[in-house]
Structures are given as C-alpha cells and as structure tokens.
Amino acid sequence: MIISESFEHEEVVGFKFGYQPIGKPRLFSHIYFVDGLLIDTGQSNVRSTITSKVKELSVEQIFITHHHEDHTGNIAEIKELHGCNAYASERCCQMMKDPPKLSFAQKIAWGDRASQSDLIPKYDTVETNNFSFNIIPIPGHAPDMVALYEPNRQWLFSADLYINSYIDYFLADESIADQI
Ligand SMILES: [Zn+2]
Numbered sequence: 001m002i003i004s005e006s007f008e009h010e011e012v013v014g015f016k017f018g019y020q021p022i023g024k025p026r027l028f029s030h031i032y033f034v035d036g037l038l039i040d041t042g043q044s045n046v047r048s049t050i051t052s053k054v055k056e057l058s059v060e061q062i063f064i065t066h067h068h069e070d071h072t073g074n075i076a077e078i079k080e081l082h083g084c085n086a087y088a089s090e091r092c093c094q095m096m097k098d099p100p101k102l103s104f105a106q107k108i109a110w111g112d113r114a115s116q117s118d119l120i121p122k123y124d125t126v127e128t129n130n131f132s133f134n135i136i137p138i139p140g141h142a143p144d145m146v147a148l149y150e151p152n153r154q155w156l157f158s159a160d161l162y163i164n165s166y167i168d169y170f171l172a173d174e175s176i177a178d179q180i
Helices: 045-055 076-080 090-097 104-110
Strands: 001-011 010-020 028-034 038-039 061-064 083-087 125-126 132-137 146-150 155-157
Touching: 001 045, 010 045, 028 045, 038 083, 045 076, 076 083, 083 090
Parallel strands: 038 061, 061 083
Antiparallel strands: 001 010, 010 028, 028 038, 125 132, 132 146, 146 155
C-alpha cells in the first residue's frame, strides 16, 4: 500500500510518503517545497507517486539533507523533470559518489538508490527568491546530515534529527554522542 499526504505551513508545502508491500505503511519519508526549493526527494519505491506530485511544483533547485535512501531516491528523475541543479553539503556530495550499500531490509522498506556524481556542494546558505536558509551541520544520525534554518521566518528543516529522552530505534552506524 502507498500512502501520500500533503500539508501546508505558511509558504511551506510538506509531503509525506509511505510504502509497505503488504498492509499499511509504518515508515514515512517527508519532502518539503518552499519558494522554488525542494528539500529531499523521497524513496525510490514510491517514485511514480512522488514525481507526479513534484511535477506540479515550480522546482528551481533541489537540496539534499543527507545521503540516506529515503531522501535521495529520486534525485536524477526530479532533476530531469525540472531541468534544475541538486545541491547538498560537501560531505553528502562526496558520499553520494559511492554511497554505502543498502541491506535487503532497506531495499524492501525504501527501494534502492543510485549514486550521484553531479551534486553541487553548498557551504553556508541556500538562497531562494525570498528566503535565505542557513546550513547547520547536525551529525549523529548520519555524518553528512545538515539542517536548513530560515532565521526571519524561524523555519527549521531538521532532516532526521530526532532527540527524545527515550529512543526506540537507533541504527548501528548512528552516534548518540555526536547527535547530542
Ligand atoms: Zn536518515
């Protein structure tokens, strides 16, 4: 089953996508669109659903928060759709040239993802026509992960950063110390 939902907050549109081979999805990816900027591209196993939603948006640039497959599954397809560039942190650009192999479970949950050799590094800010987003490194969940923060509007796009007093799931390659 595929689940696709959207929601709005001020000028930001958010999309939530879930996929489960049998039964209701329990894991979801999120992508965001604001002022021509698409933040992340979702997982490849709901590609046709994601590209049909993204096709309706005026995407001028893509920013990837980190290399995980539920954020990088449709980069080439969306770039092609809109004829735009895709940007990421320098570390993410390096990692995506030869990304870590996915486990069978990851491929079932999210789908495979291709390497990307043409991501363009951004260092301090991502500019759109009306907004400027500060790039803030937030390692721990992934070494290349960054957040985007728009200080005037106080919007924080925090990728997969999630800090709680009790964490149910923690990946083998995550670092709680870095995350804190
Ligand atoms: Zn992640």
